[in-house]
Amino acid sequence: MEQKTYTISDLAKEHEVTPRTIRLYEEIGIVAPQRDGNKRIYAERDRVRLRLAIRGKGLGMSLAEVKELIDMYDNTGRDEKKQLKRLLEKLQERRDILLTQRRDIELTLAEIDRIADKARSTLAELERAKVN
Amino acid sequence: MEQKTYTISDLAKEHEVTPRTIRLYEEIGIVAPQRDGNKRIYAERDRVRLRLAIRGKGLGMSLAEVKELIDMYDNTGRDEKKQLKRLLEKLQERRDILLTQRRDIELTLAEIDRIADKARSTLAELERAKVN
DNA sequence: TATTACGTTAACGTAAGCGTCAATTATCAA
DNA sequence: TTGATAATTGACGCTTACGTTAACGTAATA
Numbered sequence: 001m002e003q004k005t006y007t008i009s010d011l012a013k014e015h016e017v018t019p020r021t022i023r024l025y026e027e028i029g030i031v032a033p034q035r036d037g038n039k040r041i042y043a044e045r046d047r048v049r050l051r052l053a054i055r056g057k058g059l060g061m062s063l064a065e066v067k068e069l070i071d072m073y074d075n076t077g078r079d080e081k082k083q084l085k086r087l088l089e090k091l092q093e094r095r096d097i098l099l100t101q102r103r104d105i106e107l108t109l110a111e112i113d114r115i116a117d118k119a120r121s122t123l124a125e126l127e128r129a130k131v132n
Numbered sequence: 133m134e135q136k137t138y139t140i141s142d143l144a145k146e147h148e149v150t151p152r153t154i155r156l157y158e159e160i161g162i163v164a165p166q167r168d169g170n171k172r173i174y175a176e177r178d179r180v181r182l183r184l185a186i187r188g189k190g191l192g193m194s195l196a197e198v199k200e201l202i203d204m205y206d207n208t209g210r211d212e213k214k215q216l217k218r219l220l221e222k223l224q225e226r227r228d229i230l231l232t233q234r235r236d237i238e239l240t241l242a243e244i245d246r247i248a249d250k251a252r253s254t255l256a257e258l259e260r261a262k263v264n
Numbered sequence: 265t266a267t268t269a270c271g272t273t274a275a276c277g278t279a280a281g282c283g284t285c286a287a288t289t290a291t292c293a294a
Numbered sequence: 295t296t297g298a299t300a301a302t303t304g305a306c307g308c309t310t311a312c313g314t315t316a317a318c319g320t321a322a323t324a
Binding site for chain 1: 300301302303
Binding site: 055056058059060072073080081084085087088091092094095098099100101102104105107108109111112115116119120122123126127 | 187188190191192204205212213216217219220223224226227230231232233234236237239240241243244247248251252254255258259
């Protein structure tokens, strides 16, 4: 089975980030491309990890947190009990944070809808009053 | 109706931030306490805005974005059409972002549950095998 | 009165997350 | 061969969001 590969600008365009960003993520250890001379060759695995990283960032995680979490995704299997327990703890922590965030999003969405409704009705009044 | 007021450390403790943070938020315009001599006196309005700010931060907003959004919460009423339309646009933008975030949270939660299940069953196997 | 707690401003420090050159190399089409 | 295009490695700079002294004032309490 042939592996599909990507250049840095392939991934940059696809994810709407700059190459600089991807190189930074490599420095941190989020991606680990192969080399063809001095060109970086990214595998599907890198692509997935990049996507996960960007998603995590969008949720407010630091790159360090992102790396930790993503490494865990890859890490399943062949682990000692201690590692596995640690993994489960970490997952639980992140889960709690995500649940809090989801709740905060619901709260904020509700606020926004409330404000928007108000604004729309005020606007409608102005229209009726012909205050253009 | 008497107004309840708070000191900076009241709010700091309640929201688990340092006074330094609250003073920074004042500089930015998120809160605007009264003064008693050179002591800051926070009203309920400040408390609400601080809470909203912290919530927004937890969702990955910058303080500038937070301020913009919070100001809009306060701004309803006595507005011209143009302002109202601008407000509605901004609310829509933020709404879209929140919906994306919510979806990303669902995706991440699903991933976490998948990994956790796997880890738990691996752990159970190790237990059975008495590899302690 | 001395201590403790809490408040103030001012200023420097720092980690994160890139942007932005600069100087260079490699590739590919015309 | 000559550009044009894309890639590379530094290296410096910048913004955000605070932390962390320092140096000092005030107010209640022992």
